[in-house]
Amino acid sequence: MPTRSTGIVREVLPNGLRVLVEPLSGFSSVSVGVWILNGSRDEQPAKAGISHLIEHLSFKGTPTRGARQIALEIDSLGGSLNAFTSKEYTSFYARVLGNSLHDAMDILGDITLNPLFHENDLEKERDVIIQEISMVEDTPEDLVHDLHSREFWSGHGLGWSILGTQRSVMEMTTDDIHRFHRDRYKAGSMVLTAAGAVDPDELLTRLKESFGHLGRGTFSPVRPVPDPTPGIKVLNRPLEQVHFCVGFESMPVNDDRRYQLYLLNTILGGGMSSRLFQRIREERGLAYSVYSYHSAYQDTGLLTVYCGTSPDSFPTALELVHEQINQLVQESVQAENLITAKRQIKGNLLLGLESTGNRMNQLARNEIYFGRQIQLDEIEEGIESVTAGQIQDLAGEIFSPDGGSTTVIGPVQEDDLGEK
Numbered sequence: 001m002p003t004r005s006t007g008i009v010r011e012v013l014p015n016g017l018r019v020l021v022e023p024l025s026g027f028s029s030v031s032v033g034v035w036i037l038n039g040s041r042d043e044q045p046a047k048a049g050i051s052h053l054i055e056h057l058s059f060k061g062t063p064t065r066g067a068r069q070i071a072l073e074i075d076s077l078g079g080s081l082n083a084f085t086s087k088e089y090t091s092f093y094a095r096v097l098g099n100s101l102h103d104a105m106d107i108l109g110d111i112t113l114n115p116l117f118h119e120n121d122l123e124k125e126r127d128v129i130i131q132e133i134s135m136v137e138d139t140p141e142d143l144v145h146d147l148h149s150r151e152f153w154s155g156h157g158l159g160w161s162i163l164g165t166q167r168s169v170m171e172m173t174t175d176d177i178h179r180f181h182r183d184r185y186k187a188g189s190m191v192l193t194a195a196g197a198v199d200p201d202e203l204l205t206r207l208k209e210s211f212g213h214l215g216r217g218t219f220s221p222v223r224p225v226p227d228p229t230p231g232i233k234v235l236n237r238p239l240e241q242v243h244f245c246v247g248f249e250s251m252p253v254n255d256d257r258r259y260q261l262y263l264l265n266t267i268l269g270g271g272m273s274s275r276l277f278q279r280i281r282e283e284r285g286l287a288y289s290v291y292s293y294h295s296a297y298q299d300t301g302l303l304t305v306y307c308g309t310s311p312d313s314f315p316t317a318l319e320l321v322h323e324q325i326n327q328l329v330q331e332s333v334q335a336e337n338l339i340t341a342k343r344q345i346k347g348n349l350l351l352g353l354e355s356t357g358n359r360m361n362q363l364a365r366n367e368i369y370f371g372r373q374i375q376l377d378e379i380e381e382g383i384e385s386v387t388a389g390q391i392q393d394l395a396g397e398i399f400s401p402d403g404g405s406t407t408v409i410g411p412v413q414e415d416d417l418g419e420k
Contacts, residue, residue: 008363008373009200015216016188019207020363020373021200024356030101030196031356032203033093034112034211035364037191038184040164041087041157041297042221049164050172050180052085053122053129057177058092059083060121062114065107067121073107081107085162088297089368095357098197102206109210113185117177126169133163140243140409141289141308143235148245148407149295151233152302156226187211188218193363196356225299230405234414242314242410243306246321248398250294250301253369259382260394261294261303266341267333267391268292268324269305273340275324276305284320286313298369303398311411318406318417328395333388342383349379 009021040051059081060067074081079096081104092112096104136142146161153159163169192211194203228249250261269276269292280290290307305325309317333341352358353376366373406417 009204010367010373011204013187013208013212015212015214016186016218017207017211017214018191018367019204020191020193020367021198021203022193022195022359022363023198023200024196024359027196027356028097029095029356030098030194030198031093031095031360032101032104032108032194032198033091033192033360033364034108035191035193035368036090036112036185037088037189037368038090038219038221039086039088040160040162041223042184043157043160043164045160046168047164047172047176047180048160048168049129049162050168050176051090051184052162052164053125053169053172054115054117054177054181055083055085055090055092056125056129057117057121058111058115060125061116061118062110063116064114065110070107070111073103077103079104081111087158087162091364093357093360101194101198101203105203105206105210113211113214115181117174117181119174122172122174122177126172129163129169130166133161133166133169136161136163140237140239140241141306144243144245144407144409145304145306147233147235147409148247148304148405149302151231151407152228152247152249152405153226154229156224158226158297158300184219186217186219187214188216189220190214191364191367193360193367195359195363223298228403228405230403232405232414232417233407234412234417235407235409236412237409239410240310241308242311242408242412243308244314244318244406244408244410245304245306246318246325247302247304247405247407248400248403250303250398251296252299252301253296253365255301257390257394258296259379260386260390261301262345262383263338263341263386264328264391264394264398265292265294265303266344267337268328270341271344273344275327276307276321279324280307280309280317280320284316286310286317286320290317314408314410314412315416325395325399328392329399332392335388338386338388338391342386345383346380349376 077100083092150159
């Protein structure tokens, strides 16, 4: 039987597919997505990038639709169809008007479950993805993040690029792809979520037509916990700018201290009023782009600061990044700064809830990582309960002197970093 929690309907189909639906009054659109619990960290090194390649090939045709027909059908609905691959899951999703949900579900189910993986399509998509890899390698402000992750999680799947390597992509065969899809795309390893102008009972009925035929089964990834490898990595390139990341191991998605981390990140580099932005860009004019972000996974996390600056300004910018990090360890956050950060997070959260796509994503992430739906009141309470002392304690734990990793791309030598 379906279960309901504050308007959210949850049901597990007989084949094991988990379904979560949030009907929203006042919305004319609906976002619906399928989440497969397989990501790039679940690949073998020789097959790095295969999850992302399957995502691309799924749009190239099924037994009943060619690539052009897929595009025409979703366009005729006035909607959009897309997909992405992450470190821990793959998602296919659509956004359409509520009265077009049945047609969108048919398309979504078809491309997710029935891709043909023709050899000629594989050849073309190989070239497309190799161009994508080359584009990242030619874009230092993107490449520095990939390189930083690879060095920090050295030898572990979390450090591998979602795109794979040119060699791994070139060596994949249609047999590899069919086998991988068959082994990973199983009902018990999928979550389907929908939010917006949707009737839960009608969706569940239609869903059994689109996904009900999928046999039972579960893919259970073996995910060893990574060991961080702090250190310094410099990629010397003759660029006009220096791009650098400074990162520290943090915590998993569902850690009880996650609200403390949200606030720590916001205060450090999470917006225009953050310490990094104000100190490095506004006060000193050393960078156009400077910020911090947190990458959270099932079993670990990585808190990263990024900055792009001139070669002459690089030593000062790096010093100021460490200055702001150390200040969070040594000094308690002032009350007014903490209040501002709490308001910023809650405001962003509430604005995000106005998007059916964000709500669809939230349903899936809560199910995948928490096994329950976390209500807005609980989040707000968690944010409001955080104290300045807790943030300082967490900063002291995360920003350990010997736990940081620095990655630099630009006209820099490792000796230029000194003791940083």
